[in-house]
Amino acid sequence: MKRVMEVLDTRTAELASAPFFEFLRDETIEPRKRLAFAPCAAHFVMTFADLYSLVLREEPARDPYQELVNAHTREDENHWQWFLKDLEKLGQNPKLSFAETLRFVWSEETVQMRMLSYHMCRLGLGADSIKKLVLVHAIEAAGKVTVSRVSEVGREFGVATGEKLVYLGPHHSDTESEHTLEEDSVHRSIAEIELAPETARELVTVVDDSFRYFRSFIDEMHAFATRERSVGAS
Numbered sequence: 001m002k003r004v005m006e007v008l009d010t011r012t013a014e015l016a017s018a019p020f021f022e023f024l025r026d027e028t029i030e031p032r033k034r035l036a037f038a039p040c041a042a043h044f045v046m047t048f049a050d051l052y053s054l055v056l057r058e059e060p061a062r063d064p065y066q067e068l069v070n071a072h073t074r075e076d077e078n079h080w081q082w083f084l085k086d087l088e089k090l091g092q093n094p095k096l097s098f099a100e101t102l103r104f105v106w107s108e109e110t111v112q113m114r115m116l117s118y119h120m121c122r123l124g125l126g127a128d129s130i131k132k133l134v135l136v137h138a139i140e141a142a143g144k145v146t147v148s149r150v151s152e153v154g155r156e157f158g159v160a161t162g163e164k165l166v167y168l169g170p171h172h173s174d175t176e177s178e179h180t181l182e183e184d185s186v187h188r189s190i191a192e193i194e195l196a197p198e199t200a201r202e203l204v205t206v207v208d209d210s211f212r213y214f215r216s217f218i219d220e221m222h223a224f225a226t227r228e229r230s231v232g233a234s
Helices: 002-015 019-025 038-056 064-076 079-090 098-105 108-124 129-161 170-176 184-191 197-226
Strands: none
Touching: 002 129, 002 184, 002 197, 019 129, 019 197, 038 064, 038 079, 038 098, 038 108, 038 129, 038 197, 064 129, 079 129, 079 170, 098 108, 108 129, 108 197, 129 170, 129 197
């Protein structure tokens, strides 16, 4: 498993070099415009709750690895509520008909968002506990990179407007460090798992696939934000 985690660290570093994160650091662009990607993330944020509660969680847990997965899914399953509140504060909750909302979420502009959701479910459905644990690590590593960068813009937005963002602000980033999977003892115990060579190769593929889909999603959010569109305009 140590080898799998090394690949995960490499993919995380590669993801951090995406142009989207350079865009987020550009303080010449007002924070609200840098956060204009938020509606683009809706499908994944909402599917994420189902992924954790309906796909990855298994009660009762079959083994200690599934127990770790279950603990983590409980820690993250309600973050979608923060996201909805932040859309209000950003002015990204226009009055659209139900049909218009569906048209946006399933539009060409959000294809990669939906593909990320579908592939995470594909990788998790019916997986054994080790594969689920690696998938959760991949999701959390990609998410941590993104959330940490976005939270800085959310902090700027709060200073400029007096509106405190939660999902897109420092609170979300701060909670990431409090997860069970972030504990040193848990990291060590996972790294020490012995895997058959073919299992290790399969898990490396899970990591590679996950980060490929996350990169496509991040590039799509970048494109959406730089077009400076709102949901209503779309």
